[in-house]
Amino acid sequence: MNGFRIWAAADNGADLHSKWLCGGGAKAAPALMLGTGLLVLMIGCGKKTPGYAGPPDTVRQIIMKKWEIDPKRVEVPQGARVELVVTSTDVEHGIDVPGLGIREPVQPEHPAVIRFLAQTPGVYPMSCSVLCGRGHNQMTGEIVITARSSSK
Numbered sequence: 001m002n003g004f005r006i007w008a009a010a011d012n013g014a015d016l017h018s019k020w021l022c023g024g025g026a027k028a029a030p031a032l033m034l035g036t037g038l039l040v041l042m043i044g045c046g047k048k049t050p051g052y053a054g055p056p057d058t059v060r061q062i063i064m065k066k067w068e069i070d071p072k073r074v075e076v077p078q079g080a081r082v083e084l085v086v087t088s089t090d091v092e093h094g095i096d097v098p099g100l101g102i103r104e105p106v107q108p109e110h111p112a113v114i115r116f117l118a119q120t121p122g123v124y125p126m127s128c129s130v131l132c133g134r135g136h137n138q139m140t141g142e143i144v145i146t147a148r149s150s151s152k
């Protein structure tokens with residue numbers, strides 16, 4: 001799968017791809033939804049996460065440096081208005097979270113501020129989008145949207 005590139009280009013091709021991945025598959029086979037749905041959640045559905053107006057509910061700092069993303073795991077609750085403040089302490093990196101439609105350059109001394117509404121629970125892999133050197137491939141992590149318990 002070329003899931004990594006889905007949101008790299010904001011063109012119609014990308015839209016079609018994500019519809020196929022998220023919409024069509026889910027509707028076609030309700031019986032398989034549990035298994036398939038979980039899998040799609042695990043890899044992060046290609047759906048673009050909307051922004052929001054007003055102040056965030058939670059602000060998370062992410063530091064990118066050779067060769068890690070710190071913290072490696074950022075957990076936010078479903079429904080939260082999230083602000084990520086991503087900084088680099090050395091060279092240019094880029095924050096890439098395809099499942100949430102996030103792809104921003106991160107310059108040293110120029111933090112990227114990214115806002116998104118945490119909608120669909122799941123694990124969304126994040127990585128560095130700028131080939132920054134030998135350990136580039138180790139610069140990975142995940143954003144986890146935890147499900148709000150529906151008790152009724």
Ligand SMILES: [Cu+2]
Pocket residue numbers: 093094128129130131132133136139
């Ligand atoms: Cu990199």
